[in-house]
Amino acid sequence: MSATSAATPPQERTTAAAGRPGDPHRRGSTLLRHLAVVVVAGLLLLGVSYVVEPFRNFQLATVAAYLCATAGLTVLTGLNGQLSLGHGALMATGAYTVAFCQNAFYDRGVTGGSLLLVSLAAAIVATVAVGAVVGVAAARLRGPYLAGVTLAVAVVVPALTVTFDGVFNGEQGLSVPVEPPPLALGAYFPYERWQLWIAGAATLLTLLLLANLVRSRYGRTFRAVRDDEVAARLAGIHVARTQVLAFVVSAATAGLGGALLAVLAQSVSPGAFGLTLSLFLLMAVVIGGLGRLAGAFWGAVLLVALPDLSHSVTEQLTLSAAAAQRLEGNLPLAIFGITLVVVMLVAPGGVQGLLSRLGRALLARLRAGRS
């Protein structure tokens, strides 16, 4: 019972549910394959950052920041079966840590391009600490109890920023001073492109690590614990330790995501990290397809695209200013809520589940046509 190392995980009956069907047939190094995907994605992103206008760059950077958090959440909820409604609070932890660090550096007059890395690392460390505390509690809880506790965390943590407003500056929040892009890139280098580079690089790195984690022994123990705790324990997996580990990993990515959001917005305030954000993250993960990193990507895209879309919809309608404001603020919420309920009832695999089903059907038809 001592460690996960002794584990021969229960049969991989879970692979189909966890995505990547037909995996045993693939050969070659998982790491190299993932690296190749990441490099291609990185080059693509680099190209895109030069083509599209600054505002789109900023939006893509925001997608990247959300993707950090949703990817971690999908590993926790989809692969380890722990439902967390508190990831908005974890993102807030990362965001406020980055704000503190950056402000501390600037107050002392320390400048330099690599300081942001230090701040981001500090954000991850702080969130890991918080995540470990919540995770240890979470490992003892199941189902609705876990949801209830994490919900309480999501409601309470933003309120704390107002309680201790001497430190967190209350509702107003803190500003996050960020260095301009290095001069080596040229004097007229658009700031938004720089933001996309930062967020994109951090997120691709996170995704690479997560993808390898999911395919590793640890990923298999995550799934084994999700599917049957007793069987997992009999196979020698330390259930509680696995759950805490999953929570900590997921917290770290959420912290990084929150930190990136703070860097992008150059400010943090509790309003941005309320219960709604936590729910949004969960919705995004579920709608994208629970337990799939690709699904986390669709979810992150939705998180950025929906408010934008509802903005353009409300602009089309001729409404009074107040009504338009109400509609614009709430339309994405309503769409998210309805989509979530419908997805859960009709297509529990989410967007990515539909896509891979479609892909498989096309492949089968192609093969049938050839033979």
Place this chain on the structure above:
Amino acid sequence: MDRFVFLTLDGLSRGAVYAAFALALVLIWRAARVVNFAQGAMAVAAAYVAYSVATATGSYWLGFVVALVGGLLLGALVDRAVMRHVDHTSPLNPVIVALGLVLLIQAVLGMVYGSEFRPAEAPFSRGAFTVGGLAVLSPYDLFVFGAVTVVVCALAWIFARTAVGLRMRAAAFAPEVSRLLGVNVGGMLTLGWALASGVGALAAMLVIPTELGLHPHAMDLVFVSSFTAAVVGGLDSPPGAVVGGLIVGLLLSYVSGYAGSDLTPLAVLVLLLAVLLVRPGGLFAPVAARRV
């Protein structure tokens, strides 16, 4: 000492509301093994309907009745239209769907009513009587106690003494056997949802005038407190929910009275964690194998 007495009475009055709301959670948990995370949003929706009716007709009591009826109908609707079709094999699914409903309901309320606080009137004065120079309960507190007591007694009577209550308990306890014996299990489930949602609506009507006012998110913290109350009492036990509600109400009252009202959310979180880690089955749970 005066302050202690005042805080205790205030806490009991607050706790009565949490007790009612926790009771609603326990009702659904017992009937369907689902913690209804949408309960707060559903209750706020009922309260908004009451607000509309009350402003249109000028009668608080008409609004009050409409809220209760609306709560009953909304509960039945949620069960029939959504919850019944959810795949219950994973306990995550109903929770996720309920959260989707939270988003949807809050968004619709925000679209219709906007997201500013609206003052909610109380039917009775909230100024406290003084007895011998000591501020004690207000007429409104007495109304809260009365309403909650009536509801608790009515529910106890329904479940313990009536044929419908017996069928509801049977349907929850052994659905297959009940179905074979001719009980309309689906109908009983819907009735359970309706009752719970009605009780939740009552709790919202009682608590909102004592807080900042009507707002789509008005019940978020109340939900967390009441969930804590239900967990303190053990999710399976209706008397536990009532006692748990009173305990949470007292705790919050003392914390906000002696340490500052900003700290109440933190106190709720600490209590919830403490209970779940020390006695996960709640104070009233029989000794059992791991439940949580």
